[in-house]
Amino acid sequence: xxxxxxxxxxxxxxxxxxxxxxxxxxxxxxxxxxxxxxxxxxxxxxxxxxxxxxxxxxxxxxxxxxxxxxxxxxxxxxxxxxxxxxxxxxxxxxxxxxxxxxxxxxxxxxxxxxxxxxxxxxxx
Amino acid sequence: xxxxxxxxxxxxxxxxxxxxxxxxxxxxxxxxxxxxxxxxxxxxxxxxxxxxxxxxxxxxxxxxxxxxxxxxxxxxxxxxxxxxxxxxxxxxxxxxxxxxxxxxxxx
Numbered sequence: 001x002x003x004x005x006x007x008x009x010x011x012x013x014x015x016x017x018x019x020x021x022x023x024x025x026x027x028x029x030x031x032x033x034x035x036x037x038x039x040x041x042x043x044x045x046x047x048x049x050x051x052x053x054x055x056x057x058x059x060x061x062x063x064x065x066x067x068x069x070x071x072x073x074x075x076x077x078x079x080x081x082x083x084x085x086x087x088x089x090x091x092x093x094x095x096x097x098x099x100x101x102x103x104x105x106x107x108x109x110x111x112x113x114x115x116x117x118x119x120x121x122x123x124x
Numbered sequence: 125x126x127x128x129x130x131x132x133x134x135x136x137x138x139x140x141x142x143x144x145x146x147x148x149x150x151x152x153x154x155x156x157x158x159x160x161x162x163x164x165x166x167x168x169x170x171x172x173x174x175x176x177x178x179x180x181x182x183x184x185x186x187x188x189x190x191x192x193x194x195x196x197x198x199x200x201x202x203x204x205x206x207x208x209x210x211x212x213x214x215x216x217x218x219x220x221x222x223x224x225x226x227x228x229x230x231x
Contacts, residue, residue: 037220047168047211047222062218065125098167102215108156108174109215114167 002026004099006115012093012122018086022099022115029075029082030055035102036082037111038073040095048095052102053082089122096120126150126214130223136231142200145226147212149193156216159188159197162225163208171210172197204230 008020020038027034035054041047051063051073063071072085086093099115127150137143147157155175160168170179172188175195185200199206207230212223 046224047213049220049222052218064219100167105179106174106177108158108177109220110158110170110173110179111160111168111213111220112170112179114169117165117167 002101002113004101004113004115006097006099006118008097008118008120010119010121012089012120013124014090014122015088018084018089018093018120018122020084020097020099020118020120021081022083023079023081024101025080027101027113029053029080030077032056033103036073036075037100037102038071038084039098039100039111041098042095045095050084050086091122094120094122125219126153126216126221128212128214128221128223130210130212130226132226133224134227134229136229137202138231139202139204141202142198143202143228145197145210145212145228147190147195147197147223149195149214152192153214153216155191156214157188157190157195158213158215159186160211160213161206161208162211168211199228202228 003025005023012018035052037052038050053061053073070087075082097118100111101113129148131146157175159172162168176188187198210226
């Protein structure tokens with residue numbers, strides 16, 4: 001079955017860039033039936049979908065409006081992984097970050113596999 | 125953007141009880157509604173997709189219903205492992221919002 005393994009620092013300084021990686025096993029980042037997402041969770045904002053990348057003859061990305069301009073989600077086909085880069089972070093970006101796979105079941109999108117989560121604190 | 129409002133935000137129940145959690149959407153989302161279970165420090169786990177379809181391996185005591193703007197998750201005969209937080213999520217549009225969650229606690 002598919003497994004997602006996250007890595008990245010747990011502490012980032014304000015105004016710097018938050019970078020996380022999600023390594024995929026049991027599926028392929030280039031799969032035409034999967035999409036690769038980042039979701040975060042904080043006590044004040046709950047669960048928030050951040051963005052995704054997926055391949056359908058070419059690569060696509062989508063971002064939530066509230067992070068558009070600061071977030072990049074990129075695939076790495078050579079390592080079968082995808083990444084998150086969030087620039088200009090503030091304390092508001094402190095959260096537990098998850099990567100997740102979205103598939104389609106009976107025409108409905110389902111986040112069926114998740115990484116283990118990375119707690120990221122933005123602090124000097 | 126579609127907003128999802130869950131109620132109640134917390135709920136106390138005993139083993140063997142049945143409980144129902146409601147999720148209301150700010151606009152019609154047909155049946156593009158999922159339910160997840162989350163335990164502390166862990167990732168969410170899919171329970172129900174398409175409002176009423178049970179995901180593989182999920183016990184049949186979990187069920188979902190609804191269409192349009194109002195949805196429910198029902199858990200019958202609560203087991204000790206069911207005490208957790210539950211979230212709804214829509215996938216009607218790309219901006220996949222989640223409800224704010226319902227924490228189910230042991231009475």
